[in-house]
Amino acid sequence: MSQLTDEELMRKVQGGYMVEGPEDMTEGYRKALRVQLTVQADTELMSAPSYWMAARHAPSTNTQVSAHAIIQDELAHANIAYRLLEDIGESKERLVYGRQPYEFKHPYGFDQPLDNWAELVVATGFFDRAGITLLSDVHENTSYAPLKRALVKIGMEETFHLRHGEVWMRRLAKAGGEARELVQRAVDWMFPMTIEWFGLPDDMKRHSGQLDFKLKGLTNDQLRQVWMASTVPLCEELGLDAPAHWDEDKSEYVLDYPFPCQYDAVEKHWAFDEGEISWDAVFERWKKRGPMNEIYVESVQRSRLDVQRWLTA
Amino acid sequence: MRESVYDVFTRKERGDRLQHVGYVDAFDDETAKVYAWTTYSEEKWFEMCVVKRVNVLPVNRTDGLFVEAQDSSHD
Secondary structure, three states: OOOOOOOHHHHHHHHHOOOHHHHOOHHHHHHHHHHHHHHHHHHHHHHHHHHHHHHOOOOOOHHHHHHHHHHHHHHHHHHHHHHHHHHOOHHHHHHHOOOOHOOOOOHHHHHOOOOHHHHHHHHHHHHHHHHHHHHHHHHHHOEEEHHHHHHHHHHHHHHHHHHHHHHHHHHHHHHHHHHHHHHHHHHHHHHHHHHHHHHHHHHHOOOOOOOOOOEEEEEEEHHHHHHHHHHHHHHHHHOOOOEEEEEEEOOOOOOOOOOOOOOOOOOEOOOOHHHOHHHHHHHHHHHHHOOOOHHHHHHHHHHHHHHHHHHOO | OOOOEEEEEEEEOOOOEHHHEEEEEEEEHHHHHHHHHHOOOOOOOEEEEEEEEHOOOOOOOOHHHHHHHHHHOOO
């Protein structure tokens, strides 16, 4: 552990100093990095069962292969992020196999079922773009060198995922009829889901140290804008309705619905007509987790103890 | 199931440098090769090698992850 104070390390990293390992960290830095890496690792990990259970809807052997290639990438990314956590004193074994489903830190979007091929491709188009938006910012700005290096690979692969999503969204939207309707329905629930993913607006954000320690560069609202700047034009190009538009006066994207608002996970429906709710109500919904939370976590953990027992018998 | 850390080195094209691209945990050398090949599959590598971290001998530093690996191998 470094002898510096948090403030001294903050000043150093703001000046370009790169942290290489625990020996360079303060406890404050380690904690902020641990929170960031846990969210990253859990998100990559839980995207896997979510995509995996949806991959059975793939319409051909080729698309089965591409869907599973995405899942393989996500698992590798999760493994890399947990490995980085191990370097700073966390146990990968405990994090993956020793936690209850509600203790995982992935976004609420990956607690939802993906019920058809259209939902899977919009998920890769929207959720993976959110992943790239967040991780590109980290890659560009992080002061933690091992993470910066790891993100080269992760960025390349996430780009492939979102291209895959976009190509298929375009294909289904162009086909019209039921295919188009299914894509639109997926956009209807996944667009606000991804917007919410970026978290509290900046004027309410609690101080986390992630910006001060240069673990990221952009704020939540800035990241939301980056995501919309590519997603809204894509939807417009495909003739899909997305509940946001470019506001000339404000020079930014503006949402066309009350934010945040309530979500009915069974109906996959956002209650725009019920108006804005508090962020406390959002946190409460997140805390309860979504309908697939236990099923997804169980699918990752289920064989571990059995196989361990066979091996040590 | 005790795993060891293996560092992964790759060369993208003939003539390129052999670069450190990451690391994996594995039970033994054979599984380390498989994990490395499937985890770092972002390129069609011309060459990939894995090195058990305890076999990487630090030359100038007295702290850091490579030194820690040496220390823990003597436990």
